[in-house]
Amino acid sequence: MDPAEVEFLAEKEPVTVIPNFSLDKVYLIGGDLGPFNPGLPVDVPVWLALNLKQRQRCRIVPPAWMDVEKLEELRDLERREEAFSPVPSPYYMELTKLLLNYASDNIPKADEIRTLVKDIWDTRIAKLRLSADSFISQMEAHAKLDNLTLMEINTVRVFLLDSLNCMYKLRSNLQPDICNCDFFFFISY
Amino acid sequence: MxxxxxxxxxxxxxxxxxxxxxxxxxxxxxxxxxxxxxxxxxxxxxxxxxxxxxxxxxxxxxxxxxxxxxxxxxxxxxxxxxxxxxxxxxxxxxxxxxxxxxxxxxxxxxxxxxxxxxxxxxxxxxxxxxxxxxxxxxxxxxxxxxxxxxxxxxxxxxxxxxxxEPCLDSFVFLRVKERQENILVEPETDDQREYVVDLEEGSQHLMRYRTIAPLISSGAVQLI
Missing domain, CATH: 1.20.58.1030 (Methane Monooxygenase Hydroxylase; Chain G, domain 1)
Incomplete structure (x- = not known):
């Protein structure tokens, strides 16, 4: 999956905005939005929030977890624990990136938040690499991956799954009748 | 309008x-x-x-x-x-x-x-x-x-x-939408033994596609 597609999914998350215009309820296929009144907070999907923000039609209210103190706690917890700790949002990385890139003037201490989220991400990815390594070296057949987000899974997906497949083929070729999957696609165009 | x-x-x-x-x-x-x-x-x-x-x-x-x-x-x-x-x-x-x-x-x-x-x-x-x-x-x-x-x-x-043929033995990532019990996990090597796992609702797993293929069509698990 392309990282942009994960970001696409993240853009469906709701975020609170304070519009500076008024508009009746909008009946979208995916659900109703609004009504919009100047100064009154309203929940919209991130894709719309960013669009309104870019046209300077609203102010974005950062999600509650996007706060230096809370993120510091999370970072320390993440560093302390060996397992993956729960994340504040299944799309924390993508949302941080999107909101900070397009609405950093609405988010207090944007730079600190960026660094903290990056720290959390780095710690988690390091854990993920370690556990992928032990998964492969112990030749496990099942792993539980609670608290991992889609973006994190996506960063290891292609490499991990391809290596697992390759190893499986190499191993099963020792016992020929197990797998019919061929190494090569014979008719390649 | x-x-x-x-x-x-x-x-x-x-x-x-x-x-x-x-x-x-x-x-x-x-x-x-x-x-x-x-x-x-x-x-x-x-x-x-x-x-x-x-x-x-x-x-x-x-x-x-x-x-x-x-x-x-x-x-x-x-x-x-x-x-x-x-x-x-x-x-x-x-x-x-x-x-x-x-x-x-x-x-x-x-x-x-x-x-x-x-x-x-x-x-x-x-x-x-x-x-x-x-x-x-x-x-x-x-x-x-x-x-x-x-x-x-x-x-x-x-x-x-x-x-x-499609390789049904590939690994997939999945999220469980309805709790499943006693899913058999086949061993990777001959000296390991097979075992069963319970898939709790909302949990995420990495396992072989073949094992959980029927659960996808029934909507009990979602690939991620």
Whole structure:
């Protein structure tokens, strides 16, 4: 999956905005939005929030977890624990990136938040690499991956799954009748 | 203008309740689930032509409404953006199915042939036509460029053997939507023993596709 597609999914998350215009309820296929009144907070999907923000039609209210103190706690917890700790949002990385890139003037201490989220991400990815390594070296057949987000899974997906497949083929070729999957696609165009 | 668009919501709901009890929002969720499942499963899944048709209907309906709206209307812009997003998911879904059909065409057609009456087809009628044509074209092409220059005893090629089957033993990532008990995990090596796991609702796992393939069509797990 392309990282942009994960970001696409993240853009469906709701975020609170304070519009500076008024508009009746909008009946979208995916659900109703609004009504919009100047100064009154309203929940919209991130894709719309960013669009309104870019046209300077609203102010974005950062999600509650996007706060230096809370993120510091999370970072320390993440560093302390060996397992993956729960994340504040299944799309924390993508949302941080999107909101900070397009609405950093609405988010207090944007730079600190960026660094903290990056720290959390780095710690988690390091854990993920370690556990992928032990998964492969112990030749496990099942792993539980609670608290991992889609973006994190996506960063290891292609490499991990391809290596697992390759190893499986190499191993099963020792016992020929197990797998019919061929190494090569014979008719390649 | 606002009338044309405000009517939408209720119109669509009525349309839908006649053929199905799904709301348009649920329909979009279904499409997204089908999209992700199709993207990540190694083999071609059952076609969801019902969902595809309903979504298409919603899109054409909404686009028809937008035709009647003046340019530069704030609501119309929002609707257009949503339509573009849904259209992206829809085409990405259909595209990933076509890619799999191209990759596994002899096996897909073989499965279609051995299908019993009453059993749901993997392919939509359009996809079936595409697969058949793809098969014929590939065969003609191979004949034209290579096979007819071969010695007579080597002039046939068995597509079923020449094209690899989908590898059902690949690993997949999944999220559990309905709790499952006693899922058998086969051992990787001979000196390991098989064991069972319970899949708790909301938990995420990495395991072989073959083990959980039936749970995807029943909707109990979602590939991620």
């Amino acid at each position: 606002s009338d044309a668009l405000s009517d939408d919501g209720s119109d669509i709901n009525q349309d839908d309740s006649q053929e199905d009890t799904m709301t348009p929002a649920e329909l979009i969720v279904k499409l997204e689930e089908a999209w992700l499942n199709e993207k990540f499963s190694p083999e071609l899944l059952e076609n969801k032509s019902e969902v595809v048709e309903c979504v298409m209907e919603q899109l054409t309906h909404m686009e028809a409404n937008l035709q009647r709206v003046k340019k530069g209307d704030a609501k119309a812009g929002i609707h257009r953006m949503e339509i573009d997003r849904i259209r992206f998911v829809l085409s990405s879904y259909l595209r990933s199915r076509l890619q799999k059909i191209e990759k596994f065409f002899p096996h897909v057609l073989e499965r279609e042939k051995s299908r019993e009456d009453g059993e749901a087809s993997l392919l939509s009628p359009e996809e079936f036509a595409f697969a058949k044509e793809y098969y014929a074209n590939t065969e003609t092409y191979l004949k034209a460029v290579a096979l007819k220059r071969m010695p007579p005893n080597l002039q046939t090629v068995d597509m079923l053997k020449a094209v690899p």
